Amino acid sequence: MDGLPGFVSIASNIVFLSFLVGIPVYGYFKGVKVYETFVTGAREGFEVAVRIIPYLVAILVAVGMFRASGAMDMISAAFPDFMKSLGLTPDVVSLSLMRPLSGSASLGILGGIISSRGADSYEARLASVITGCTETTLYVVAVYFGAVSVTRVRYAVHAGLLADAAGVVAAVIVSLILFR
Amino acid sequence: MLNVIWLVLLVGSVVVSVFTGHLKDIVPAVTESAESAFKMALGFTGVMALWLGIMKIAEESGLVELITRAIAPIMRYLFPEIPRDHPAMGSMAMNMVANMLGLNNAATPLGIRAMKDLDSLNARKDTATDSMCMFLAINTSSLQLVPAGAIALLAAGGSSDPTIIVFPALLATIVSTVTGVLSAKFLSRMRRFREDKDRG
Numbered sequence: 001m002d003g004l005p006g007f008v009s010i011a012s013n014i015v016f017l018s019f020l021v022g023i024p025v026y027g028y029f030k031g032v033k034v035y036e037t038f039v040t041g042a043r044e045g046f047e048v049a050v051r052i053i054p055y056l057v058a059i060l061v062a063v064g065m066f067r068a069s070g071a072m073d074m075i076s077a078a079f080p081d082f083m084k085s086l087g088l089t090p091d092v093v094s095l096s097l098m099r100p101l102s103g104s105a106s107l108g109i110l111g112g113i114i115s116s117r118g119a120d121s122y123e124a125r126l127a128s129v130i131t132g133c134t135e136t137t138l139y140v141v142a143v144y145f146g147a148v149s150v151t152r153v154r155y156a157v158h159a160g161l162l163a164d165a166a167g168v169v170a171a172v173i174v175s176l177i178l179f180r
Numbered sequence: 181m182l183n184v185i186w187l188v189l190l191v192g193s194v195v196v197s198v199f200t201g202h203l204k205d206i207v208p209a210v211t212e213s214a215e216s217a218f219k220m221a222l223g224f225t226g227v228m229a230l231w232l233g234i235m236k237i238a239e240e241s242g243l244v245e246l247i248t249r250a251i252a253p254i255m256r257y258l259f260p261e262i263p264r265d266h267p268a269m270g271s272m273a274m275n276m277v278a279n280m281l282g283l284n285n286a287a288t289p290l291g292i293r294a295m296k297d298l299d300s301l302n303a304r305k306d307t308a309t310d311s312m313c314m315f316l317a318i319n320t321s322s323l324q325l326v327p328a329g330a331i332a333l334l335a336a337g338g339s340s341d342p343t344i345i346v347f348p349a350l351l352a353t354i355v356s357t358v359t360g361v362l363s364a365k366f367l368s369r370m371r372r373f374r375e376d377k378d379r380g
Contacts, residue, residue: 012328015281023234027241034237041236045229048292049221056217062189064213069193070200100320111333119337125345128334132327132349133356137320138185140291144316145308147292148299152307155367157181159313160320162363167322167356174348 048147055146059138063101072098086172087126091116095127096168100137100161107131126175133167135160224288231289235274244270247277258318258361259311261301268297272315279323291319314364321360322353 024034066072075097076090083093091113099106110131114124137160145153197203238244248255248270255262255269262268271294278287298312299305308316327349334342367373 011326012282016283016286019278019281019283019286020234023238023241023243026243027237030241030243032237032240037237037240038233040233042229042233044232045289046225048232048289049225049228052224052292053218053221056221057214058186060213060217060220061210062186062193064209064216065193065206066189068202068205068209069197070202071192071196074196074200107329107333110330111337114333114337114339119334119339119342124334124337124339125348128327128330128345129349129352131330132324132345133322133352135320135322140320141182141316143288144291144295144319145312148295148302148305148312150299150302150306150308150312151182153182153316154308154313155181155364155370155373156308156313156316156320157185158367159317159360159363163317163321163356163360166359167352170352170355171348174351178348179344 051149052143052146055142059142060102063105063138066101067098067105087122087175088172089123092123092127092130096130096134096164099131099134100164101139103136103139106136122175122179125179126171129171129175130168133171134164137161137164227285228289228292231286232293234286235271235290235293238274239267239270244274248273251276258314261309261311262298266297266301268294268301268311271297276318276323279319280325282324282326282328287319291315310364310368313368314361317360317364318357321357323357324353325350 024038027034027037072094073090076093079088079090079093088096091109095106095109095113098109110127113127117123137157141153141157141160145151145156193206194203197206235244251273252264252269255273256264259269259272271290275287275290275294278290294315295312298309298315301311302309326346330345330349331342334345
């Protein structure tokens, strides 16, 4: 989080630490044996981590291949011109499409947009809003369902992707109103 | 859906790379990604253990119950199948709070914990329940109130006002989360997903 503006950075740290320290302090005053209880809870950590490995490998390998193939450039270049007037330039489109697949890849694209178009450009702001209102859906699905060994996920991916799509549409509309 | 997405990504990547001339890049990408998946899981172990430990304290101290009671009406609408005082309600509430506050590395362990609690009510262990799908829809719709990562990148890029995106991102997040919830409610009633659930 280098370069985070002062107050946001301080606020984030305060929130983080008040969870981490506040909960044990609260527990102590409620008569909980905090150390023993912590260790009991923490014991499951390794088992969960090991259990999600196959699911993570499946998703990350597929996404890795997709990124390496150059398919993203083809798809985003194929988007019609009128979308560019909405700020949906090829790089913003690839950010929106990459976002559900990979958090690190989409942050990389966002970084690229900010450095190539300028941090105060319309595209950079739109791309930031898009990043802020969407999630790495496929990764979350893989990890959460992987941890309980559920393979038939029914409509979870559909709902997640619909939410991401709605987020992108909302980001475009809100940005058009506020940033143009 | 996952079967289709996975297969399309695998086959599509190979086909496309033949045309784009990236075929030689694919093989190293496969190996690297598989390795990074393993490293990610291992690297995750410590953080996972940390937050599962904190979660346990929060439970024993009654804090989880307090938070759960505070947002009980919303939770009952979202997860009608889950009994009021089931532990899943507490762990889901904790996950959502961590998500909203942007505590990503706390949110995931708490979310996994919630999935395990939800799984204790699951009759068919390989298949997702409606509550799991709703929980996933909420988690994948982004709940984060302040997008700290994007703000950091804007600031690093020299933006004159990096926090200008906070309000629009909040509005868009509300839209995406509401869409996720309504989609999950709607899809759960669709025949093709019902049948899937009732089969066997």
